[in-house]
Amino acid sequence: MSTATSASARAPKQDRSRATRQRLLEAAVDCLAEVGWSGSTVAVVAERAGVSRGAAQHHFPTREDLFTAAVEHVSVQRRAELDARAAALPASGRGRHEAVVRMLVGLYTSPLFRAALQLWVAVSTDDQLRPRVLELESRIGRETHRTAVTLLGADESRPGVRETVQATLDMARGLGLADVLSDDSERRERIVRQWARILDAQL
Amino acid sequence: MSTATSASARAPKQDRSRATRQRLLEAAVDCLAEVGWSGSTVAVVAERAGVSRGAAQHHFPTREDLFTAAVEHVSVQRRAELDARAAALPASGRGRHEAVVRMLVGLYTSPLFRAALQLWVAVSTDDQLRPRVLELESRIGRETHRTAVTLLGADESRPGVRETVQATLDMARGLGLADVLSDDSERRERIVRQWARILDAQL
Numbered sequence: 001m002s003t004a005t006s007a008s009a010r011a012p013k014q015d016r017s018r019a020t021r022q023r024l025l026e027a028a029v030d031c032l033a034e035v036g037w038s039g040s041t042v043a044v045v046a047e048r049a050g051v052s053r054g055a056a057q058h059h060f061p062t063r064e065d066l067f068t069a070a071v072e073h074v075s076v077q078r079r080a081e082l083d084a085r086a087a088a089l090p091a092s093g094r095g096r097h098e099a100v101v102r103m104l105v106g107l108y109t110s111p112l113f114r115a116a117l118q119l120w121v122a123v124s125t126d127d128q129l130r131p132r133v134l135e136l137e138s139r140i141g142r143e144t145h146r147t148a149v150t151l152l153g154a155d156e157s158r159p160g161v162r163e164t165v166q167a168t169l170d171m172a173r174g175l176g177l178a179d180v181l182s183d184d185s186e187r188r189e190r191i192v193r194q195w196a197r198i199l200d201a202q203l
Numbered sequence: 204m205s206t207a208t209s210a211s212a213r214a215p216k217q218d219r220s221r222a223t224r225q226r227l228l229e230a231a232v233d234c235l236a237e238v239g240w241s242g243s244t245v246a247v248v249a250e251r252a253g254v255s256r257g258a259a260q261h262h263f264p265t266r267e268d269l270f271t272a273a274v275e276h277v278s279v280q281r282r283a284e285l286d287a288r289a290a291a292l293p294a295s296g297r298g299r300h301e302a303v304v305r306m307l308v309g310l311y312t313s314p315l316f317r318a319a320l321q322l323w324v325a326v327s328t329d330d331q332l333r334p335r336v337l338e339l340e341s342r343i344g345r346e347t348h349r350t351a352v353t354l355l356g357a358d359e360s361r362p363g364v365r366e367t368v369q370a371t372l373d374m375a376r377g378l379g380l381a382d383v384l385s386d387d388s389e390r391r392e393r394i395v396r397q398w399a400r401i402l403d404a405q406l
Binding site for chain 2: 033036038039114117118121122123124125133137160163164166167169170172174175176177178180181182190191197198201202
């Protein structure tokens, strides 16, 4: 009886802890996207999330822990969303490449990309952050590449196909960067359509 | 006689002033690339350039004046270099597209791109900087597009060609961003070759 009681007491506590962690991660991404790395501290995020500073530091001992975990958390969520939406796409044909390119480009025109961009740029002047972001970006990069290969139905054993998929993601990243300065959505949509036509011919 | 004397006295003074201005602009780009926007002030750049703070402020009354002028100055220089090197390229054929793509990508993997990237990212948290950088980037973007059209020998009256040229520059920008984190040159070279093959087919 006492075992059952303590287990049921533990479960809500774990749920609360998980919810606190999640609130911190989401507040961290918003904070990074809005005020940049130099203004993003654990204290600022804790306040934004409505969590005590002590609780925030219990979950994330350092600033680097919090912000790299935040970018990773949201990346995983966004790729899961993308997989879910991909299930609704046409199975093949011209419309498919265009829809997939639009979805991939969408990964790079979001608050998440703006947050990740702040981390990328901060690494050039922050030695503690650099190894963490490098490791994170290389993992996210590999997974995004795999997602793109699957969604585009690309056969990477054919010469040039791997590089064409990579170029698609580099182009998407460049479009994301262009959108940081001003709303680039009209120009971007024309490029997405043309890129899809190129993939129709290449893949 | 007095007119001739004052004119010849003025000339060296103008030369010195121009040299000072140039030293400030180059120090500003290096500073931005190395320490980022938050650490880049007129005083820091003046010291790096070996110029008094008063002289620096005479040339550039505000921090925004100095750094946007610096990015513009170096952009103009780099495009001039690119035009000069382009004159030595094969006039047409497969080798031409590959050489041009490599040169265009080179524009985005340089200290200048790193400096410009710091400005781009700082814009999201700095209201004074935003209109200056927007204006600058839109001008540089148009000129870089024109250069790319000329070098690629692209006929923009054909459907899709304009977007293909734009996509080439967006991809180059995305490759530049990937190179900020770590040396991406091997992967980049494979993508350059593949993209050149695609342009051979598309243009």
